[in-house]
Amino acid sequence: MKIKLSAQLQLAMISAALLCTSTYAASMTDPLPSWNDGAAKKSIIDFVQTTTSANSPQYVQPDQRIAVFDQDGTLWVEQPMYTQVMFALDRVQALAPQHPEWKTKQPFKSLLLKDKEAIAKFTLKDLEQIMMVTHTGMTVEAFHEIVNDWIAKAKNPRWNRPYTDLIYQPMLEVMNYLRANDYKTYIVTGGGQAFVRVYANKVYSVPRDQVIGTAIETKYSYDQKGNGVLLRMPKLLLNNDQAGKPEDIDLFIGRHPHAAFGNSTGDQQMLEYTQASDGAHLMMLVHHDDADREYNYGAKSKIGTFSDALMAEATKRGWSVISMKDDWKRIFPFDK
């Protein structure tokens, strides 16, 4: 009995030692290896430590650990055009044989003729029309399959790689780091919720119910066998951009986030709302200033506009601006 007890104790001590070693090893491993040392990286690590150390005065309860991420320009490349718009343009080509009337009907005519001059002049209404014909009029399952097939094959012309390869390695590390510290990570995108849900789990480890996006109405109906189906209707339900972002965060989550990441004027209200949470919070904006490795754009870009007013707001409110050029050691997972 004595021998057994001592062996048990010895085992317990070995276990404890192993546990300490692994905790020590974890704390010594850099959770953000693709980030250069600097203010941006430090603010992320400080935030996580401040909100998750049990004895911290700014400790955040696990059920309140919410982090939100814009997608286009924050998690993946949005230039020269949003990926979802590329999808819509490809769909118009694919659907053209079923729509002979498009040969003479704008905006489809210009699109099918690949008339770049006319396309550049498309109005918001033209784009809306293109989005609606390519995104509605089918069941939610059928749309999912269409996007799934497209995203597996389509390639970004500059890198000649699938769009889902063009994700930012440093941001994946932030998401993983937050999740490892019991943060629930949501995508809050101006892009289509149903579009992003198709690949979000595979690409970002964000499950469908944590994707908040622009959403159209669906209509409950029945198929020929009498089974319940949902049809995608050409009517906007949620415009998840600007003020729509905090409004939809409340609708879907019911809490203020404690961390928010964006890159353009469409993210301002989301960051403001995050800052209005009790206790510690982290607001960051990705600044695309790296023409060499990605793009350099800002106030003058129509896509992903980082206006001077947004920069002024960031300075006034003390938000962190991430310089892609200076803060990121590596841009894409495929970079060495």
Next chain:
Amino acid sequence: MKIKLSAQLQLAMISAALLCTSTYAASMTDPLPSWNDGAAKKSIIDFVQTTTSANSPQYVQPDQRIAVFDQDGTLWVEQPMYTQVMFALDRVQALAPQHPEWKTKQPFKSLLLKDKEAIAKFTLKDLEQIMMVTHTGMTVEAFHEIVNDWIAKAKNPRWNRPYTDLIYQPMLEVMNYLRANDYKTYIVTGGGQAFVRVYANKVYSVPRDQVIGTAIETKYSYDQKGNGVLLRMPKLLLNNDQAGKPEDIDLFIGRHPHAAFGNSTGDQQMLEYTQASDGAHLMMLVHHDDADREYNYGAKSKIGTFSDALMAEATKRGWSVISMKDDWKRIFPFDK
């Protein structure tokens, strides 16, 4: 060394034995002790075993284990009036001093005079007006506090207990049993999302982001300090009833549920949509046939109508009807 190794082995064997015992014990413990043995109870246990046993042909992947529950009449008492309507009526009394015009303005006048005859004749528009003045015009946080204070004090007149005591013990057991088997449990209620979120975690262990309900619009604005706030607006955004239930399930979850529990005509489409999922599914309706321990109502009740058409649909589609009287050994947690 030999002794140590053998002690280790001995420990390993003891651990293994303990593990087996606890697995055995768990499988022998009744997960639904408040249910009488019968078809309803069996269908729940069969469903869980069929969808979670690794070698089952109808195994459901953990990320697809979604179970949805109506609230009023399915998880708690809805008679003689929905709890949220009781809240609204109490709020009219509380707000009356700030609204002297209500003394002469309908429907408020009748309410303040407690004119039962007039109240019984309220139109849908009257009720909407009452809901809007009591549920909108404040920040989301202020509304949360108002409901939180009310629900802590208000009592159901028949049982003289808080409304949150009047929850069905057998349904709590179903929720726990499903969660223990990696099902994510959602409330999908015709009631107000913001109202139910106040107590759902405490009462049902359902966090805020798993409460889907009728929702009004919010408007992003700023308080006097320039902090972002959301104001509750008198405009319906989601009517989470009937066809709205599957539509909102897609919006919030993005998947078909595999299990759905309801009790009235408002739940039919949610059950149909659940049945349209791939693989095994479970559709159940609580039937209030126990006047002695709770209520006996059905097709003729305005609240929680279980129409003859719904009963016919349940029969046709093979849904389980739970008899409160016969299937439930115990109704409330406080019952002995």
